[in-house]
Amino acid sequence: MPVASAAEGDAMHVDHPELDRRTLLRAGLGAATVAVVGSQLALPAAAQAAPGADLDWIIGCDEWGARPPADPLSVSAIPTNKIIVHHMAFPNVTDYSEAQAVKLAHDCQDLHMDGNGWSDTGQHFTISRGGYVLEGRHGSLARLQAGDRQMISAHCPGENGRAIGIENEGTYVTDTPPEDLLDSLVTLCTTICRQYGLHAHDIFGHWDFRTTLCPGAQFYRLFPAVRRRVLRKLGTHLSDVPARRWPDLWRFVSSPAVRVAQYLLAYRGYAVTPNSTFDAATVTAVADWQARNGIPVDVDATLTAPTWETLAPELDTHATGLPVQAVQFILNWKGYPDVVVTGEYDHATRKAVQDLQALHGLPRNGKVSTSTWCALVGGVVRQSFRHH
Incomplete structure (x- = not known):
């Protein structure tokens, strides 16, 4: 059975359910979760939503023969606000059959339960290279049908109570996923958006919220195209897309984008070490920056849109220092392996910035505008939906 490394996939990340309790406390809801008893969810009447779309195309846990959860699972008491897409760091098999998809679901559940010690499969849904969509964590399909709250999961610490996790079979650091997988990803993301009231600009990658090589550089390059397809299926008008949708990083996540924020805080004079960990010094600096700039101070140091937009300086190709290090x-x-962290805006840096700008529909001028910063740290810009 393949085992994903901590750097490449999700399999070996530690499950931190306490992060979700903090999420609930932050929302003023205490431990207002709902236990799963067998396959039944005892939700309060107010939480019940009207039945949603026909989801028969998703292979449920009972259908693929999932093991029962080792411990009771819970339903989140806070709203879902994003989708996080992963690759599994499993082999890129050429067996696209339903039998392989079922084997994949079993392998993943076994790895998560027996290897990681989790209660169940970590993610909500799984997509095979043949395009089969399977329920991961028990209860996820029922919650999707209801469109009210999600199962608290284990796919991304800090986001497990508010992000739907989708695992995709394969490893996409240097390869790209098959078309069947991408087609199913678009269909699943569209369905999740409809059921939970999300948008195409609410689709992110795992490494936007966690220090990992998942979902793989080549897969991640396809995200703007995936979002465009979801936008079209949802029928969303371009005017309803925000100019920039920044990743809402907060003190319970660690990721490469956190290190970018740390570089920028250090540039602004704060004693913060760029280490990708949302540590106490970073929390203090974010709060101080928000207060000094008339931005509401977030109790959990969330890097809100006004925080990012005041923190990130626009750079031309003559820039040097910490902001350039952040970009690199x-x-x-x-x-972009040719880019080295030097603090000097060299040719390799400019070429990579221009490539990123082209990918997101931004002017290929090599200058790091506010929108380019947004794309760099994993956010979504409106221009990416105009781009074809």
């Missing part, structure tokens, strides 16, 4: 670090992490 995130470019190198996200698939």
Whole structure:
């Protein structure tokens, strides 16, 4: 059975359910979760939503023969606000059959339960390379049908109570997923958006919220195209897309984008070490920056849109120093190996910035505008939906 490394996939990340309790406390809901008893969810009447779309195309846990959860699972008491897409760091098999998809679901559940010690499969849904969509964590399909709250999961610490996790079979650091997988990903993301009231600009990658090589650099390059397809299926008008949708990083996540924020906080004079960990010094600096700039101070140091937009300086190709180091670090992490962190805006950096700008429909001028910063740290810009 393949085992994903901590750097490449989700399999070996530690499950931190306490992060979700903090999420609930932050929302003023205490431990207002709902236990799963067998396959039944005892939700309060107010939480019940009207039945949603026909989801018969998703292979449920009972259908693929999932093991029962080792411990009771819970339903989140806070709203879902994003989708996080993963690759599994499993082999890129050429067996596209339903039998392989079922084997994949079993292998993943066994790895998560027996290897990681989790209660069940970590993610909500799984997509095979043949395009089969399977329920991962028990209860996820019922919650999707209801469109009210999600199962608290284990796919991304800090986001497990508010992000739907989708695992995709394969490893996509240097390869791209098959078309059947991409087609099913678009269909599943569209369905999740409809059921939970989300948008195409609410689709992110795992490494936007966690220090990992998942979902793989080549897969991640396809995300703007995936979002465009979801936008079209949802029928969303371009005017309803925000100019920029920044990743809402907060003190319970660690990721390459956190290090970018740390570089920028250090540039602004704060004693913060760029280490990708949302540590106490970073929390203090974010709160101080928000207060000094008339931005509401977030109790969990969330990097809100006004925080990012005041923190990130626009750079031309003559820039030097910490902001350029931030750009170079995130470019190198996200698939531009020729970019080295020097603090000098060299040719390799400019070329990579221009490539990123083209990918997101931004002017290919090599200057790091606010929208380019947004794309760099994993956010979504409106221009990416105009781009074809």
